[in-house]
Amino acid sequence: MSRLFADDIVALLRQRVETGQWPANSRIPPERDLAKEFGVARNTIRRAMSQLEAEGTLSRQIGRGTFVAAANSNALAAIIKRMEGISPADMMEIRQLLEPAAAAFAATNASVSELNAVQEACNNANSATDMPDFEHWDAEFHHRLFICARNEFLREIHNIMRILRNQPLWLAMKKRSFSEERRQTYCIEHQAILDALLRRDPEQARRAMLVHLQTVERNLLGRGEPSQV
Amino acid sequence: MSRLFADDIVALLRQRVETGQWPANSRIPPERDLAKEFGVARNTIRRAMSQLEAEGTLSRQIGRGTFVAAANSNALAAIIKRMEGISPADMMEIRQLLEPAAAAFAATNASVSELNAVQEACNNANSATDMPDFEHWDAEFHHRLFICARNEFLREIHNIMRILRNQPLWLAMKKRSFSEERRQTYCIEHQAILDALLRRDPEQARRAMLVHLQTVERNLLGRGEPSQV
DNA sequence: CTAAATTGGTTCTCTATTGGATCACATTAC
DNA sequence: GTAATGTGATCCAATAGAGAACCAATTTAG
Secondary structure (H helix, E strand, O other): OOOOHHHHHHHHHHHHHHOOOOOOOOEEOOHHHHHHHHOOOHHHHHHHHHHHHHOOOEEEEOOOEEEEOOHHHHHHHHHHHHHOOOOHHHHHHHHHHHHHHHHHHHHHHOOHHHHHHHHHHHHHHHOOOOHHHHHHHHHHHHHHHHHHOOOHHHHHHHHHHHHHOOOHHHHHHHHHHOOHHHHHHHHHHHHHHHHHHHOOOHHHHHHHHHHHHHHHHHHHHOOOOOOOO | OOOOOHHHHHHHHHHHHHOOOOOOOOEEOOHHHHHHHHOOOHHHHHHHHHHHHHOOOEEEEOOOEEEEOOOOHHHHHHHHHHHOOOOHHHHHHHHHHHHHHHHHHHHHHOOHHHHHHHHHHHHHHHOOOOHHHHHHHHHHHHHHHHHHOOOHHHHHHHHHHHHHOOOHHHHHHHHHHOOHHHHHHHHHHHHHHHHHHHOOOHHHHHHHHHHHHHHHHHHHHOOOOOOOO
């Protein structure tokens, strides 16, 4: 087996916390004892613990010992980890809940300069020639629309979706489903959303966004119709 | 059989990343090992890896190894940190988007044992005598309902909301707005949601949940009606 | 109250592993 | 034949782990 023991130690220690073997707020054994127990150098234990301390799982105090932190930060770290494994289908389902609503909010809440930013992204996506360039302005279009919605929580949820969609698995999927014909469809649908925003029409914006997301889902997950190639 | 060239190696390595054989953030075998495995020279592996590194699929670190570039966990952690500062109004707005939909999903997707778990939480909330106890089973009721919805992403978003609602500011707010009369109202509304789930009626579940959340919002944010001091 | 023991914090050297860079040579494609 | 590409080898640079020594804060024994 390869080296990089510290990462293994991190996993082992985290497991003991998560299984309740080391309850919240309890003191865990001294670094020197753990080093002996795992058969590694104290340095390695320390590196592992530093990582767990950074992510909030442990808290260390000179002279006193190392303690299992309260559940909060622990849970957040676990959520992040679980989110990286979410299926595209699950995410598309939630996008179809949130983004039409975001579009409706945007129609009423957006400032003129925010709408201009959306328009700019839309135009850049229209004139993009290669796929990465289009990808970027497409993402930017949706992101700027979420900013228009003026709901911080909604915006941050979209930030999460944006990061997850940039993972290799997603990129491969998007690349597979991309075609010039589809790009043009997306541009037309973007324009319809933008028009509704500019007319300040929440219901139309919601509908246009839903239509767009259904197209994206069909193309991405291959539901409903046979695709080209 | 044809020889393997750098471009073939690129395709093979990319496939391993995209299929999840090499998960995000994991360390891949050393160049020397891969060279042996594919039966090519280390330089060939290196050329392939350089390409994957340039396109962002891999990240290499001298002395450590080569890693699958993944969703930036730091960025996700930063998002959650920003989320800690969002306003209750913003969150209630999104809850009213997500939870009615979750209730509708739950009506169709839940297993009987999952529904039993919801019922148990509902009963425990009904018979709770003090506020912390009710708080706990109220949260549990909503959480178990999200599990019924069978959408991982939705469930994790709710986990985040749950953690945020346990922060001191929120707790003070909930405490201020709590009364025995309101507790009873919540219990009746919970029961209505549960009944709709048991009848497998998505539309009724959606409506019942929306009614409940509007009550909660009115009580929590003091909208629409004057509240006690 | 004081001194000793405990425990985390820091720094050092040594060794093994691993990616980075370069070279001469062989093979293949045109 | 020439150019491009892969092979095999060598050396360099960065990093992690082992092991040890010492410091600083806290707790405990007396």
